[in-house]
Amino acid sequence: xxxxxRQALYGVLYILPSLILLIMYAIIPIFMTxxxxxxxxxxMKAPAFVGISNFLKAFKDSYVRAAAKNTxxxxxxxxxxQTILALxxxxxxxxxxxxxxFGGLLRSLMxxxxxxxxxxxxxxxxxxLATDGGMLNSILGIFGGAPVNxxxxxxxxxxxxxxxxxxxxIGYFLVIYxxxxxxxxxxxxxxxEIDGATALQQFFRVTLxxxxxxxxxxxxxxxxxxxxxxxxxxxxxxGGPGKSTVTLVMGIYNSAFKQNKMGYACSxxxxxxxVVLIVNLIENQFFKEKD
Amino acid sequence: MGNSALTDKxxxxxxxKREWTVFSILGLVILVLFAAICIxxxxxxxxxxxTQSTTATLQLREIRLTDFSNYNYVFRNNxxxxxxxxxxxxxxxxxxxxCIIASMAAYGFExxxxxxxxxxxxxxxxxxxxxxxxxxxxxxxxMKEMKLLNTYYALIVLxxxxxxxxxxxxxxxxxxxxxxxxxxxxxxxxxRIYLNVVVPLIRPVLVSLVIFTFVTSWNDFMWPLISTSKxxxxxxxxxxxxxxxxxxxxxxxxxxxxxxxxxxxFVMYCILQKQFVEGIALSGIKG
Numbered sequence: 123x124x125x126x127x128r129q130a131l132y133g134v135l136y137i138l139p140s141l142i143l144l145i146m147y148a149i150i151p152i153f154m155t156x157x158x159x160x161x162x163x164x165x166m167k168a169p170a171f172v173g174i175s176n177f178l179k180a181f182k183d184s185y186v187r188a189a190a191k192n193t194x195x196x197x198x199x200x201x202x203x204q205t206i207l208a209l210x211x212x213x214x215x216x217x218x219x220x221x222x223x224f225g226g227l228l229r230s231l232m233x234x235x236x237x238x239x240x241x242x243x244x245x246x247x248x249x250x251l252a253t254d255g256g257m258l259n260s261i262l263g264i265f266g267g268a269p270v271n272x273x274x275x276x277x278x279x280x281x282x283x284x285x286x287x288x289x290x291x292i293g294y295f296l297v298i299y300x301x302x303x304x305x306x307x308x309x310x311x312x313x314x315e316i317d318g319a320t321a322l323q324q325f326f327r328v329t330l331x332x333x334x335x336x337x338x339x340x341x342x343x344x345x346x347x348x349x350x351x352x353x354x355x356x357x358x359x360x361g362g363p364g365k366s367t368v369t370l371v372m373g374i375y376n377s378a379f380k381q382n383k384m385g386y387a388c389s390x391x392x393x394x395x396x397v398v399l400i401v402n403l404i405e406n407q408f409f410k411e412k413d
Numbered sequence: 414m415g416n417s418a419l420t421d422k423x424x425x426x427x428x429x430k431r432e433w434t435v436f437s438i439l440g441l442v443i444l445v446l447f448a449a450i451c452i453x454x455x456x457x458x459x460x461x462x463x464t465q466s467t468t469a470t471l472q473l474r475e476i477r478l479t480d481f482s483n484y485n486y487v488f489r490n491n492x493x494x495x496x497x498x499x500x501x502x503x504x505x506x507x508x509x510x511x512c513i514i515a516s517m518a519a520y521g522f523e524x525x526x527x528x529x530x531x532x533x534x535x536x537x538x539x540x541x542x543x544x545x546x547x548x549x550x551x552x553x554x555x556m557k558e559m560k561l562l563n564t565y566y567a568l569i570v571l572x573x574x575x576x577x578x579x580x581x582x583x584x585x586x587x588x589x590x591x592x593x594x595x596x597x598x599x600x601x602x603x604x605r606i607y608l609n610v611v612v613p614l615i616r617p618v619l620v621s622l623v624i625f626t627f628v629t630s631w632n633d634f635m636w637p638l639i640s641t642s643k644x645x646x647x648x649x650x651x652x653x654x655x656x657x658x659x660x661x662x663x664x665x666x667x668x669x670x671x672x673x674x675x676x677x678x679f680v681m682y683c684i685l686q687k688q689f690v691e692g693i694a695l696s697g698i699k700g
Binding site: 126129130131132133134135136137140141143144147148149150151152154155158211214215218227228229230231232233234235236237238239240241242243245246247248249250252254255256257260289292293294297298300302321346349350352353356357371374375378379387388391392394395398399402 | 536574607681689
């Protein structure tokens with residue numbers, strides 16, 4: 123065997139364990155999901171082919187429709203807000219509190235919600251948002267506000283879940299943005315300063331364009347996470363009241379593991395995948411155009 | 414003339430400095446406020462866990478910081494001790510296996526040449542776009558068929574994905590090829606090159622991967638919820654979600670459960686704070 127061939131063989135061997143896992147737990151399952159999505163499989167009898175009828179049923183299903191609408195609203199609220207807040211906070215910390223211990227402390231504190239699980243965060247916030255005696259209503263009460271039934275009212279339940287998600291995600295994106303801003307050479311700002319650019323102009327003309335690739339990552343991650351939302355809704359509201367906080371993933375979970383409708387659940391999973399891919403394509407176009 | 418231009422500029426600057434100061438104080442207040450909002454829920458959780466409160470309001474006089482009865486109760490009656498152990502086992506194995514498997518694959522992709530390598534790598538990248546919930550149902554069915562539900566294997570294996578390979582490969586671009594070739598010329602056996610030359614050089618990214626894996630695995634909820642049906646196999650997140658179902662208004666008990674589920678990641682964060690932040694920043698800049 124030549125040296126080159128042996129090196130190639132080693133390469134394959136090194137990749138093999140990971141490749142086997144990838145094939146077994148990502149590639150085969152995605153085709154199985156696609157297959158099951160066109161069957162009526164319910165774990166009782168062998169799956170029978172039903173074509174696209176699951177998809178047609180899903181588009182008419184009021185639960186799936188509510189789930190799709192809520193997931194979209196959730197995404198539209200959380201992704202822009204968490205991105206903008208993380209960026210503004212990071213820029214402020216980088217400009218004003220760069221070498222200060224205090225800035226480091228603030229960053230450390232803001233990261234703490236990131237390391238808590240969605241279930242832990244939801245357990246705590248469910249009580250903070252309680253109507254009677256919950257911390258948020260108590261604080262509102264000090265300013266003379268009437269108690270709000272945050273999680274029990276269809277008008278505020280989804281917003282409440284969004285707020286907790288934003289609270290939990292900002293620290294993560296802040297850390298990414300902060301590192302990105304710190305990597306921008308300081309002489310660019312000095313040059314802008316000499317040209318008489320205000321702090322705001324520096325932010326929009328220097329900082330923002332140079333952070334484009336990071337913004338792309340932050341928005342992409344934000345979108346993918348938002349379409350996967352499950353833990354927060356499950357633990358805070360269980361999807362209620364009514365269908366006001368059900369999400370696409372919760373629909374998949376309920377169809378598959380509460381009602382054993384595996385085929386129907388798989389068709390919802392394929393819809394979820396399609397939505398994520400389409401939104402990502404649109405996002406790619408958007409970031410390309412700005413070049 | 415030059416003089417007046419200078420004065421102009423000076424005045425312009427000082428005026429801007431003043432505006433900036435008002436702006437910065439306001440910004441500082443907002444940041445401090447937000448930092449407080451970030452930690453207040455956790456302080457509330459800890460204080461509440463030392464009360465027997467059945468109302469959501471925290472009564473300061475009800476706090477007994479020496480009374481661990483809520484913690485005792487969740488550990489003894491709700492299987493939290495067993496769940497804590499399960500979470501530790503799953504996280505431990507996930508971290509170790511992910512580092513081994515992902516670093517080997519990253520080494521193969523970055524430092525070895527074979528036909529179709531980059532095409533295969535594109536498939537790795539593509540799998541990152543697929544939400545885990547999309548493949549969960551067939552995996553559940555396969556594991557049910559193979560009697561693998563309610564096992565550590567099921568809980569661990571789904572944590573191992575392409576992310577680690579991608580993260581480490583980025584970092585491995587910085588490992589000089591000369592070093593590997595020199596070891597080859599010296600007749601160093603192939604696997605020793607990986608173990609004794611490459612692994613020590615990629616230690617920082619392995620620490621990042623351990624942190625990522627730790628947090629994902631510890632906080633994972635949906636898959637443990639689906640793949641475990643025996644209480645002896647529940648992880649902490651599943652145990653906590655059931656605690657809420659059983660004791661919806663026993664706030665002291667719920668907060669004790671939440672505190673148990675939070676304490677390990679929190680302690681790890683306190684010890685490895687720099688690595689946590691650098692690990693995430695690294696994924697952002699390279700990504």
